[in-house]
Amino acid sequence: MYNLIATSTFGIESITAKELKALGYEDLKVENGKVTFEGDEMDIAIANVHLRTADRVLIKMAEFEAKSFEELFQGTKSVKWNEIIPQDGVMHVVGKSVKSTLHSVPDCQSIVKKAVVSSMSEHYGIDQFSESGPVYKIEVAILKDIVTLTIDTTGPGLHKRGYRELAGIAPLKETLAASMLLISRWRDDFELIDPFCGSGTILIEGAMIAQNIAPGANRSFVCETWSDEQKNMFDIVRDGAKKSIKDKDIKIIGYDIDYRIIKLAKENAKKAGVDKYIEFQERNFMDFSSSKKHGFIISNPPYGERLGEKEALDVLYKHMGAMKKKLEGWDFNILTSIEDFERLLTVKSTKNRKLYNGKIKCHYYQYFDNSKIKNAGDTLINELID
Template sequence: MYELIATSTFGLESVVAKELKSLGYEILKVENGKVVFEGDEYDIALCNIWLRTADRVLLKMAEFKAESFEELYQGTLKVNWGDLIPENGVMHIVGKSIKSKLFSVPDCQSIVKKAVVESMKRKYKKDWFEENGPVYKIEVALLKDVVTLTVDTSGPGLHKRGYRERAGEAPLKETLAAALVLLSKWDNSRMLIDPCCGSGTIAIEAALIGKNIAPGINRNFVSETWPQIPRRIWDETREYARKKINDKEVKILAYDIDGRVLKTARRNSQQAEVFEYIHFQRMPIQEFSSQKKYACVICNPPYGERIGDKESIEDIYRTMGKLYKENDTWSFFIITSNENFQRNFGKKADKNRKLYNGRIKCYYYQYFRELPKKKKE
């Protein structure tokens, strides 16, 4: 068994932990930006393919205190790196240091590389390694003089589902979009509406959730090239994921005023193989109306920081507030960095959560309504 770490954007740790619990894992620890749990080779494949809100899955190799380069070297040398890395493995070292005596990241990377190679020499009884095989990205992370050594099993971040070729002006990360949907507690028995859909990320992630499609089913991961994880494990995990896709109806409406960006949204949904579950239409939010009950509105409207002007943005927020008042069974979930959102919406949120969209600090304003009673199966 390995100790594994699912990393996350600040504020989403509990969402990632809940996802892991639903997949059957026992959580060992939840810290800022990461959730620690245990698993084997099957779990590395399963978590990379299934996790919707985590940034990547790391394999924890060691944790120890180091206030000097010698302590860093000796702590790294104690790890049997050859048990993981083959003779021809590419050892790519990255690092970060926060509030630690060893503040020079390049020096820390150099020391760790030296110690890893020395450990490999002991294992393979040779002095030189070709490094032309599978990639092992080792991170040396120092926080208050405590070193954590990990190896990345994901490769490109888990938000890179493979469906988004282009995005709008203020793109929302796929992992964050999935988290917004999960936090709303929407399910496929209700209609979901995104009135400012942009490149369609929220609608697409909702469709993947509604159909129970694993977000990483159609992409590759760096650990697929590792000899430790047999090809059949990845094949079996993907086959399992395909069998878990449900045949339930999903109702998603996605609107935007920009016809050009809607073309991108349609293309993205086709790439994600969920186009048939989303109705895209060019329409300003001011013209939108519906008689449907119990809809769930999830939206990432313009913030006023990079796109749009102040008056038109505030008008969008006021229109949303009007829709909220006119539709007393609709729930609303809006992410924005705009400080005046609640005032323009006309009501204080039942709950709000601090999140980061890239480097922009945002709040996820949540307006709950009573949900429809579930029919007995």
Template sequence: MDYRLIATCAFGIEKILSNELKELGYEDLKVENGKVEFDGDEMDIAICNIHLRTAERVLIKLGEFKALSFEELFQGTKAINFGELIPISGKMHVVGKSVKSQLHSVPDCQSIVKKAVVESMKKTYDREIFAETGAVYKIEIALLKDIATITVDTSGAGLHRRGYREHSGAAPLKETLAAALVLISGYDGSRPLIDPFCGSGTILIEAAMIARNIAPNADREFVSESWPSFPKDIYPQVRDGARNQVKSLNTSITGYDNDTYVLSTAKMNAKKAGVFNNIFFKHSDFMDLKYTEKNVTIITNPPYGERLGELETIRMLMEKMGRDKAVHEDFDMYVLSAVEGFEKAFGRKSHKNRKLYNGRILTYLYQYFAEKKKED
């Protein structure tokens, strides 16, 4: 069956997500804030859930219409043939959000949409009551500037939940954002990679998975697999195909941190992700760290210093990072930071910077290229 699909993502990485979709062979992409729309069938749903590194969810778009009143919301939703997707036993779980819209009470919108979905189901199945004891269909009503979009989630748990990170340090970087940083850097495994503030290892693990062409979500399950109408052979087929595409890696990936407990967590995560043999984890204080490698890519998310009294220490770290870059002109550095005045502390303006959200924290990815890449 053909659907209009939406892959959602964090703000600022829509272009990265659309590039991923293009590499998977999708065309006619519609890129908007926090999402990319495209056409696909059940096979495409499985491919995107298993292969996309920067997407948060894959949704089926069922309808879009203007809704200035609850009556318009009810009628617009009721006009959608939900029975085409949801079986008679399906559990219809409605969630919602509203931004810059007249209908701003999300609980009321959810309640009205649920009633409208049931009315639509009544027409399809010619019955009044639904037990809702079967597979879950999470329906979302999203209102933006009075336009209502009705979707059904195919992913279940967010796609950043790869399954390898049971434990993480304080303020962990989402796997999807870590993958985006690696993809922005263009890292492909052909040169050494270092994260001097590796924490629980997320950047390094995502980088190793990218370099080895390991599909990020081949080892987890998705809610659409439990749908009675979803062909049972599709997900296993896509998983098998993904596992057959895995490559080896010959260059070094190294992570440093000054917290031994966090490093042990990183090692456990790397084992679960299947890339433990590709990453060296080393205990070191950043201020004592000296690089011996050449032509290195550094991708890192150093501490932001949210607590009082930490900022001076953070600035010392930034200054050292700038000195390291001055000594190692052949290094590419990609630093995600929320620290105001980062470039001043670093000692030079970045060649590029990119606004990204780490959860709800506004950050910038400061990009310092090797001398040879300046003219690219």
């Protein structure tokens, strides 16, 4: 069994933890930016293939205090790296240091690499390693003098689903889009609209959730290159995931004012295998209306980059407020970096939480007004977070 870490963006850790619980994992430890749990090779495959909100899955090799390079070296050398890294493995070391005595990251990386090689040398009885085989990315992370050593099992981040090779301006990460959906009260028997859909990420993630399409089912992971046995584990998990896909009747709609972005969104939805579930339209939100009494708007509208002028942005958000008052039976879920969002809407949110869209600090404003949704526990998606 390994100590595994599912890393996530700040503010999303609890959602990642609920996902892990839904997958059957217990004794979770939730900290800033990560959730720790136990698992074996099969669990590494399950977590990588099924987690929607995590950034990557790491194997935790050791944790110890180090205030000197000698302590860092000896602590690293004592780890049995040979239990995972073979004689020809590529030992790629990355690092970060926050509020620690050992603040020079390049020096820490160098010390860790020397210590890993020294440990490997003692086990294999050789001094030189070809490093011609599979890659093992080792991270040395130091926080307040506590060193955590990990090996990455994921490779390219878990937001890389494989369906979005191209994106529009300021694209929303797939993992954040999935988090927005899981935090919302959306239930897939209600209409879902993103009136600023961009490259379609929120809608595609929504369709994948509704149809139980595992986010990592159509991509590969670095640890599959480590051994045939590990690759077989992933093949088994992916096969099971594909057999569990549903074909439910759902209503998901995306609007964008730019026809080129709409074309891109359609291509992305097709690559994700959900194009038949999403209707994309070239449409201005200022012209938006609906005769339906209940529905959901989940969106990441412009922060100013696409509209340019602040005055235009103010007009857009004030119009959104007017729409919210008109569509009083609809839930609105809006992610934005605009600080005076509620003032512009003139409507106070039911809830809001701080989230990060890349390095941009945002708030996720939620308006719970759909009277047909009694509480979050009644929703299909929020079985993962309640």
